[in-house]
Amino acid sequence: MAVFTAVSLDDLSQWIKQFPLGEVRALEGISSGIDNSNFFLTTERGDYVLTLFENLRVEQLPFYVQLMRHLAERGIPVPAPVPTHAGELVVTLHGKPAIIVSRLSGASQLAPGPEHCAEVGRMLARMHLAARDFPLAQPNLRGLDWISATAPTVMPFLSAPEAVLLRAEVAFQQDFAASATYAALARGPVHADLFRNNVMFEGERLTGCFDFYFAGVDTWLFDVAVTVNDWCVDLASGVLDAARVRALLDAYHAARPFTPAESVAWLPLLRAGALRFWLSRLYDLHCPRAAELLTPHDPTHFERILRARIEHGAPELPT
Ligand SMILES: Nc1ncnc2c1ncn2[C@@H]1O[C@H](COP(=O)(O)OP(=O)(O)O)[C@@H](O)[C@H]1O
Ligand SMILES: N[C@@H](CCOP(=O)(O)O)C(=O)O
Numbered sequence: 001m002a003v004f005t006a007v008s009l010d011d012l013s014q015w016i017k018q019f020p021l022g023e024v025r026a027l028e029g030i031s032s033g034i035d036n037s038n039f040f041l042t043t044e045r046g047d048y049v050l051t052l053f054e055n056l057r058v059e060q061l062p063f064y065v066q067l068m069r070h071l072a073e074r075g076i077p078v079p080a081p082v083p084t085h086a087g088e089l090v091v092t093l094h095g096k097p098a099i100i101v102s103r104l105s106g107a108s109q110l111a112p113g114p115e116h117c118a119e120v121g122r123m124l125a126r127m128h129l130a131a132r133d134f135p136l137a138q139p140n141l142r143g144l145d146w147i148s149a150t151a152p153t154v155m156p157f158l159s160a161p162e163a164v165l166l167r168a169e170v171a172f173q174q175d176f177a178a179s180a181t182y183a184a185l186a187r188g189p190v191h192a193d194l195f196r197n198n199v200m201f202e203g204e205r206l207t208g209c210f211d212f213y214f215a216g217v218d219t220w221l222f223d224v225a226v227t228v229n230d231w232c233v234d235l236a237s238g239v240l241d242a243a244r245v246r247a248l249l250d251a252y253h254a255a256r257p258f259t260p261a262e263s264v265a266w267l268p269l270l271r272a273g274a275l276r277f278w279l280s281r282l283y284d285l286h287c288p289r290a291a292e293l294l295t296p297h298d299p300t301h302f303e304r305i306l307r308a309r310i311e312h313g314a315p316e317l318p319t
Pocket of ligand 1: 030032033034036037038049101103104105197210213
């Protein structure tokens with residue numbers, strides 16, 4: 001999996017002329033995506049990635065694509081969209097919206113140590129700061145409104161202990177979101193899915209991050225929580241690894257210091273990050289899209305993480 005829409009070199013020979021990229025030299029489908037059709041594209045000018053969006057419509061794309069451009073222009077290592085001669089970033093190919101972006105070098109680091117987590121924390125803070133003046137706004141579409149609306153849909157499929165936990169956690173998050181502490185948190189565009197498989201490394205050097213299609217405006221701390229819940233956990237138990245947590249948080253704090261309100265909100269937002277992915281994985285498992293061919297991610301991983309945060313807490317933020 002997964003190239004959902006086939007594209008050949010012949011298909012591109014005329015189409016590519018709208019971009020200042022010269023002739024196409026090679027095209028190779030990427031098997032690892034789950035939402036879109038992605039291809040490594042080599043032209044006379046260099047190496048790129050061609051993406052055909054299978055589910056998002058043209059009008060939904062400007063927030064994501066413009067955000068990548070905004071960040072790339074400010075030196076954050078993210079794929080830079082390539083405009084056509086006419087200045088368009090999104091065009092159509094085989095009836096689907098399509099973009100070409102620069103190709104990042106490196107590979108995912110799926111067994112990170114503290115040194116990798118420090119790189120991720122530093123980049124995340126720089127990304128939050130660089131997006132402060134991004135002019136477009138879109139809420140996090142997997143935020144609390146989505147959580148509140150989706151929890152009842154999966155409830156009939158859950159065991160009694162799962163249902164008790166889900167109901168209680170949604171109520172806890174709704175209460176917390178209404179608090180003065182939550183209102184005081186810094187907000188802006190966030191990646192919201194900065195998992196290990198969305199970041200590239202060459203050795204210990206971070207070369208970039210991609211997959212901005214869950215990005216939206218939310219609290220910066222939520223983004224940190226989502227990132228820590230993936231990069232700093234023992235995958236078997238969901239337990240946080242203290243050295244990796246410290247490395248990621250210290251590096252983030254050095255670039256964008258945490259505030260007193262964020263210290264209070266840290267544990268609730270770690271729980272919010274775990275809840276968001278537990279619920280989306282439950283939804284994908286129990287309510288798959290029509291003709292869904294993919295093996296859903298395991299929801300119990302994030303249920304374990306959520307229970308671990310509730311029962312054992314988490315290391316405090318640096319101050
Ligand atoms: N700009 C890029 N540079 C290098 N590799 C990329 C880039 N964008 C995507 N990829 C590769 O394509 C794969 C699938 O991309 P991803 O955005 O995760 O797809 P999907 O949105 O379909 O899940 C990634 O795992 C990565 O290997
Ligand atoms: N990170 C999410 C799923 C999103 O998939 P991606 O490949 O687009 O990052 C999860 O693990 O549930």
